[in-house]
Amino acid sequence: MDSTTSTFRGALLVVFTASCLLHGASGEIPPQPSGGSTLLPPVKPEAPQAYPDAEKSNLPVFTMDYPRIQIPFEITLWVLLASFAKIGFHVYHKITIWVPESCLLISIGLIVGAIMHSVNEEPPAVLSSNVFFLYMLPPIVLDSGYFMPTRLFFENVGTVLWFAVVGTLWNSIGIGMSLFAICQIEVFGVQDVNLQENLLFATIISAVDPVAVLSVFEDVSVNEQLYIVVFGECLFNDAVTVVLYNMFSFVADMPTVEPVDVFLGMARFFVVGFGGMGFGILFGFVAAFTTRFTSRVKEIEPLFIFMYSYLAYLVAELFAISSIMAIVTCALTMKYYVEENVSQGSCTTIRHVVKMLGSIAETLIFFFLGVVTITTDHEWNWGYIMFTLLFAFVWRGLGVLVLTQIINPFRTIPFNKKDQFGLAYGGLRGAISFALAFTLPDTIARKPLFVTATITIIIFTVFLQGISIRPLIEFINVRRTNRNLDTINAEIHCRLMDHTIAGIEDLCGQWSHFYWKDKFMKFNNRILRKILIRDSHAESSIVSLYKKLELQNAMEILDTVSGDLSAAPSLVSLYEEKKSSAKPKKKFLTADLKSMHDILSKNMYKIRQRTTAYTGKHKLPNDTHAREILIRRHTSIRRSIRPGSFQSSEMTKSHKYFSLPAGKSLDSKLFRPERLSLTDDHETMSEVAYPSRRTRFGQPARSSSRAMMPLRRLDTLKEVSSVEVLNEGRGERGGTGRAMSRTNSSYSDSHVPAPRRHFNASADNNNGSADDFRNVDQEAEEEEEEEEQQPSYPPPAWAVEPRDNSSTQNPLLRRPQWNPKK
């Protein structure tokens, strides 16, 4: 509903930000190159004038020194402009669903470029070779490497590398050769382009960069294999492309190429690739080892990650080996260890910063792509460019076809035709191609032609394929993987299946990656973890599941304290009872099942398989867990301080009705009249609050609040007394409550013991299960913390309570909202 209302706003905002910033940018930037820009003379002319003037007299009151800040200033403005554009797209979500973000960025860039062109402005000289390779590329690659779904990657590593390395070679050589053939045709007038240059160009345009495709794949949740192959391919073929590029651009300078050079080139290829990997692993381990000791200096923990990755990159660059390979392997290697060593906060910081840098770099590149498209001089050659497009398609398609034929026999799950189509069609060109083309050495005579052709193919693929891939993928119905299956059963059975398969494989002696994974994990647990991780108890994936569940349990208990739903622990104790009565079959009471399910559906579905923690290229993985718990704690503590103790005691009372056929309904029946008479309003409130789309939430929530009602009244007495603040709007309704609270205010000056007294009294009525005591502890513990918050959170009277309650519950019940799985 938000998006529908903000349709206009979104569109407006895009235009607004763009145009506004445009003016801002082109207003302030112009002074730099020519100064003669017609638009805005104010800044630059004034600066030199003002300065001498002031100097002549005495102390300058107002000076300006634009040249001094020019470069960082402009960079900042550009980044801001790009970021605003991004905000603009996301205000109106539907755009980004149907049109990939990269398209939009390019479009904005085109507009900006057009404006700059019209005022004879030159684009910033950001895209020099060094700037790109030293500052823009590392964040992008680090981003991809760091957020690579590790398990998936290693399960498919063969295929990924196969496509990345061989596929890129195939494309480069195929396209290069075919273009060279085209160049022999005189009609096109490009005979002067020799083979080396053609190969160089082909290398540039064979780097696929399917950002747009990946986000589409995520949205429609295509099967994991396809996803990881596209993901990994784009990552590693960057590396291959850059290697090839360096090689060919070296070769392109040479007048003749001797056979020896070809072999040297091949040898170099391996040196470069494996060298990069080696450096990456080395720095990864060093980084992991370093973080072992950073627990005392948490402020700079994240820094190590960035510095080491960057160092790996730079060192690789120093030796002219594959720096992309280095940074990717570095990220892959250290991620696992680092994330266990550093604190939760640092971990989040690392992820955020990696994401942020990566996405801003990419945004900028696409943005500049648009700008540069307009502002550079193009050399348009129909024949050459059209054939480039054609060959790029043909060779990509052929390559996928042939390469899958070769790799399929080695795969457990072969790629079918649809997957192959997805692979082939997902071959968009992107940032890397563009940057490489732009950084071509000037010695190449036909550089403008190459730049034009590259830009054409990028724009063509990004727009045409990027926009059409979603409908196509949905149309041909590619096999999908349901990744959002966050149930306990799914988690348990994933583990179960893993272990079963590993066991069966052991049995029949057919060792595949499960075997190797097993072996590596053993080695890892025995040696690596001891060295690299601070407290190195071996932790299997099951333990992480366990931890997650533990967290969930914590949440559950807290929710229980607040008592908006039934109490899970008491259910467990119910089991115990039944067990002790030696009944062979455990049976659940329906009401309990319902309420327990509510607890579960509220809490449990956050369990993620950490291995399939898919992350969008521009989204952080969902690590809101800890924070969520905190928030939940807060809200539930708040609630528990007020009505909590009574609710839960009430809860146990309701559980005492277990033996009765319908504990819950009985419960609600009991309190129904009272509630109706007291809080008509409240009912409607809660109806609104619990949206009807989850019908199963509706009932228990209501019934439980019913159950709370009579007690809440009591409870507020002591609460209100501590605070005199009353909300005006609720004043009259809470009239009685206020009056009562005033009478009681004398006795409940001491805030902390009050609830306990109440509590114990009521707990005596019940069987005083462990549940209740936990409540007490909980409260006692948290009361102090919450003391400051209390005044700001006045629960003036019972009648108002539901409103508070529902508003605090709301985010919990509607958690899908802040669980952006897309």
Next chain:
Amino acid sequence: MGASHTRTEPNEFQDLMDKTGFSVEQIKNLRKRFLQLSGNEETISRENLDSIPALANNPLKKEIINAIFDKRNQHESEVGSFQEIGFEQFLMVMSHFRPPTLKTTPEEKEALRKEKLRFLFNMHDTDNDGTITLDEYRKVVEDLLSKSGAIEPATAKGIADAAMLEVASTNVPHMAPDEFYEGITFEHFEQILKGLEMETRMHIRFLDVGTATMRCGRSTS
């Protein structure tokens, strides 16, 4: 296929091929392994499997071995468990894990999936009464967690309880108030794992060639 290879008992292998869908090479590989496990006997006993070192660390060791000896996994309607199994039974169990090929139709895939689910279900359902009771579920979860260091049994129990509850609530959303959930039936089991990706998880690539050549890292997917 491979007529030249079938120097011994081609008929028997043919029979097995029809029954299990393995190729001759795969059967021969498995045969080799079988003999290795059994110490060149014609049958395998539980002790043989217990002593596999690679299996020692598997938390589900017991369940897996039970599954191998389970008569329900023989594609026949028999119930109970073997004391010793021959090669044919061994193959039958293994055939649960054959990956689908490109030629498998969706229906066949569905059937395969069901078969695998049945296998898992049987691993849970030790007393073969058609339902996974809470105790059975707890047992499995406890075993699953048993190798992961210090986890109190209470936790495992809690997990199992929660999981059980989840099954109950998804499958019987509108239970009558006085109804009890008895345990997970196979239908419910299917339901609960409906969206779960099994294609990559429950398959073993049985090799056509000898194990000597399988060390290539490339083919690990």
